[in-house]
Amino acid sequence: MLLVLFSYHHATAQSSQAKLPKGGKKISDHLFGLFFEDINYAADGGLYAEMVQNRSFEYNPAERREWHPLSYWEYIATGFSYGRISVATDKPVHANNPHYVVLEVEHIYNSAGAVGLKNTGFDGMVIKKGDSYNFSVFGSLLSKEPVQVKLQLQNSKGDTIATGTLEINAAGWKRYETILTASAEADSAVLSVLAVSEGKLALDVVSLFPQKTFKNRTNGLRPDLAQLLADMHPGFIRFPGGCLAHGDGLGNMYRWKNTIGPIEQRVEQRNIWGYHQTAGLGYFEYFQFCEDIGARPLPVLPAAVSCQNSGGTWRIGGTGQRALPKNEMDDYIQEVLDLVEWANGPATSQWGAKRAAAGHPAPFNLQYIGIGNEDKITPEFTERFTMIYQAVKAKHPEITVVGTAGPFPDGEDFTKGWRLANQLGVPVMDEHYYKEPEWFISNQYRYDGYNRDSGAVYLGEYASWGNTMQNALAEAVYMTALERNGDVVKMASYAPLLAKQGFTQWKPDMIFFNNKTYYLTPNYYVQQMFTANQGDHYFDGVxxxxxxxxxxxxxxxxxxxxxxxxxxxxxxxxxxxxxxxxxxxxxxxxxxxxxxxxxxxxxxxxxxxxxxxxxxxxxxxxxxxxxxxxxxxxxxxxxxxxxxx
Missing domain, CATH: 2.60.40.1180 (Golgi alpha-mannosidase II)
Known part of the structure; x- marks a missing residue:
């Protein structure tokens, strides 16, 4: 794989005092960054390194008609042994994680016998010879005698390439863990969790993680994909998505509090893009990754309304926006304010203590919060955005709020969004557009005429329709114009970022990957060339x-x-x-x-x-x-x- 190295020159204390030449204008020093959305299986099965699919048995038909709590699991019994499995909800690990499996082992015939489950992962598990993998499971003993459990990783031929053992020995939920070390390579391995003694037990949150995650973080990221993002040296990362943030209906909005804390306590839900999100890659992991690679965090929260395309209404013009009832707005506004405390508050504060308990006592230095994404600028949106904006401004004037100007570079929502922003004094507005490469060429002077006395621009999503060199060239031409206008365009990020082979719902994308490898588009290289070579002053006439x-x-x-x-x-x-x-x-x-x-x-x-x-x-x-x-x-x-x- 290619690693492109860029030259960096570090100033001495004396030389850093050199005078800036005349004729330059101050521009954003974090103009180019990244936008991560959980689309195209970018998180679970992608950047998030968890190898077990449906680890908590929470898949259900509301997400996909064919899904159920045992999707991607297979019941197995070997050596003339037998038993039964069922899905229960009466005494879960946590109320946020209601489903679990009950395994009843009625008879183990001989030493070769076993009863249990097999997981196929996200289209198989890539195992590397000599590498170690952290296995964990929540177990509860439901019979008198402890139950012995054997763990196996097997390749596509059925050969066992890693083994481990556990003893489920306590009534009530307890986390058990061990390490599996691979004796051979496998591109499509499966994980088996097998009881080898008789008894009854409950299992939940069955997890397998490579020890080699990005920076060896627990509950971490796939190292090769994370390193590709780090290699770009982005000035910021916007997360957790665009349409994902405001969701498919009010019940599907992305609520940041549901994504922090122990993974067994997080709320899993349907992804607006048609699959499942475990929230294992949650707000703590996003903030931690930003810190690990030196990027500013830019979380985007719903503006208390759902996506106007909720319920598939994009097919008929997008009329599915729903708004939180007014009697819920005080609580929702507090949820937004609590995020600032969680990110920046001292470890002694209510929400800062939760951050510290997760392993990060120091603040994350949050500077930006996005409110809304491509929303239709309805009266309901306007009222709720205004309430949220004014509350954040009053409580946390140090936080820059980023508003939204709809999904297009012009039109009704664009005009209404900017009008509202100018009325309220919103400091930064998020513009989005996907266009043909010719559009980027012909519109490279778009921001030259923007009013420098009103709000600045965050170009939160943009791309030309394709991944050829021609597309990348058009984007490069446009990005030089973004630098020229870096006094009014404060941030810009190409979108989407990641796309998994065989699971791509949107094109173009910057990085295409599968379980084993990836390839980088010409668009990626152009973005990297700009992102890794940012400045803070622009000079015309050079x-x-x-x-x-x-x-x-x-x-x-x-x-x-x-x-x-x-x-x-x-x-x-x-x-x-x-x-x-x-x-x-x-x-x-x-x-x-x-x-x-x-x-x-x-x-x-x-x-x-x-x-x-x-x-x-x-x-x-x-x-x-x-x-x-x-x-x-x-x-x-x-x-x-x-x-x-």
């Missing part, structure tokens, strides 16, 4: 080009922390093009600049079969205070010039 050529774009930013001048160039045309670059205003220029270049035929794509068709190249380019640079056709280039030793 790049001289033909202004009538809409397929040729460039930007120049300065990173005051590193002292680097960062030049980005994009040629979306079919001919080589020359630009003149003048960085003489930066008094000290070191000639050996780092160069990252992405070049390919406009129709080129990556795939699982050919993941390296389009990939960046890195090197060194000699620069001077004034120099010419020729861009080959269909090319994106980043030149990073050091001004400090």
């Amino acid at each position: 790049i001289v080009k033909d202004d009538k050529d809409s397929l040729l774009a460039g930007s120049c930013v300065y990173n005051s922390k590193s002292g680097d001048v960062i030049i980005k160039l994009a040629n979306a045309g079919q001919a080589a093009k020359k630009v003149k670059i003048d960085i003489s205003r930066f008094h000290t220029i070191f000639p050996g600049a780092s160069l990252t270049s992405l070049q390919a035929d406009t129709s080129a794509v990556n795939s699982f079969e050919s993941p390296g068709n389009v990939r960046p190249e890195t090197g060194i380019v000699n620069v001077a205070k004034k120099f010419d640079y020729t861009l080959t056709p269909a090319t994106v280039v980043v030149i990073r010039v050091s001004t400090r030793k």
